[in-house]
Amino acid sequence: MVAAVAMIAFFAPEDADQGLSQKIFYFHVPIALTAxxxxxxxxWKALLHLWKRRPGADLESYVAVHQGVIFGALTLVTGSIWAKISWGVWWAWSSNQLVLFLVLFLFYAAYFMLRFSVEPGPRRANLSAVYALFGVALIPVSFLAIRLANDFIHPTVFTSHGPQMSGRMFATFCVSWAAMLLLVGTLYHVELAGKRLDSRLRELRELLA
Amino acid sequence: MSYLSDVAALARKDLRLELRARDTLPAMLLFVISTLVVFHFTLPQGGSRLAAFGLLWVALVFTALLGLTRAFAAEREGEVLDGLVLAPSDRSAIWLGKAIAMLVFLVAAEAVALPAFALFFDPGIDGRTLLGVALADLGICTVGTLLAGMAAASRARELLLPLLFLPLAIPIVIGGVGTSVAGGGRYVELLVLYDAIFAIICWASFEYVVTE
Amino acid sequence: MIRARAVEKRYGDERVLRGIDLDVERGGFAVVTGANGSGKTTLLRLVVGLAQPTAGELEVGVPRGRLGFLAHEPLVYRELTALENLDLYGRLYRVPERRERIGMLLERFRLWEARRQRVGSFSRGMLQRLALCRAFLHEPDLYVLDEPFTALDAEGAELLDRELAERRERGTFLVATHAPARFESLATAQMALVR
Structure with a gap:
């Protein structure tokens, strides 16, 4: 993570016309890909739950989606900052990525609503898993739809990513992405361990009672 | 073959319930007309034909949503769903039968809504729009029925369905509006793709929505 | 026919059943007793497959379609008539000679006169009779009955007595009740659930 920040700060060349602001790209895109x-x-964990009935898969699926939503929200924030810097507006409907993340954010917020409104148990695990599977089907379909929608909402399509990445830019980008994946992996395991500890504590308390 | 006869029996049961109790379709009809009237006042004078089509799609999606919130009302009363789940037929037949019944209601509501829309806004409805509506209906009913089954299992029930449904309906709305204002082609393909993908997912996953 | 080992069921943090062992032989008649809230209904739901145990093993030796489940609720549509409800279930269970079978059952449970009435207008007792018709319609191999005598009047109880005695020869039974005296002459095994 530190290496990535350092590389972004000092190693990556400044973009010719976007200057310093372009550096947020090294956060925004890896965060989005991580989400x-x-x-x-x-x-995948949802599928394992439904298909193989693997115990614990429900919890893993939930934690993964939870991390995804956190990173999705970060994508929205960094994307919005980027939009402000490069286009002068906080929100750009013409940015397909940003709109897609808004849709996904709404979708996965509903996932949490669903989860919190069903009693814990196998039924909740099933419902959450089915909805999570809907999510991965929604991502490509929405992406396609949003790209098409630009044709009738904004007839002129932005080409936002400008020039090709140079070698140094690409290296920085990769390191940054690896750092993000490492970060999310750690968070995932920490949250999972916490949740498991929680349920084990509850069992213990029940045994004592 | 017996799968289809199960589906037919279940769908016919829903239509019979509706004929008997009449609690869904009249509400949908009234709602869609009221919505169009409200839209007339929200659309500024000389508003474009394109904007009118946008409103039509809002009206259709929310009308469908209104009907879908009632989809499993009869089953919830007296926990009839348990009885259906225990029957030897494939559980997806329950979903398909219900989705077909919802489709009939939605098409019936649109049979009134589209002429009313043409009368109020004079937008020039063509075959393309009708095709778009038909394809969107399929997607709305397949996905909506499954989500209604999910919502019925939750505490929040009616409140939850719009939250679950609307993010999933965005591609449908894009495809639908696209076919009416920007002309068929890729939008029709998008709707077909959506219908196919989600019909398969719903068909394969409904069993898990109604069982532990 | 039914074999349960150390079955446990919890809903969230609440443990409803724990350490249940149960064996019901083919042709047996097992009665499960216990106070309100002791988990009788939950045990029956596990056996028919409407719920899955959280731990332990549970085997039931019949396919879903050969089960006859009488639940706490009658599992019928209030806005349909008795005939329409049974017809729907008859189709789903692929009952041969559906109409005749339904007519016979309705006749036997004294519901024939009310067959074209909306079920919503039925009394509790009539609903219970209809629920019994629904559970018996496909001549199941395994009967899982939750408080079958609930809401039945003297005539209805007598009808059910006769029906149980007759079906006892052909099927396996698992019955939950808080009043086991009624099944004394039929039962081969009894099990008490404690909270």
């Missing part, structure tokens, strides 16, 4: 990875991982 996708989380949603995908959550759906």
């Amino acid at each position: 996708y990875a989380c949603f995908g991982w959550g759906a």
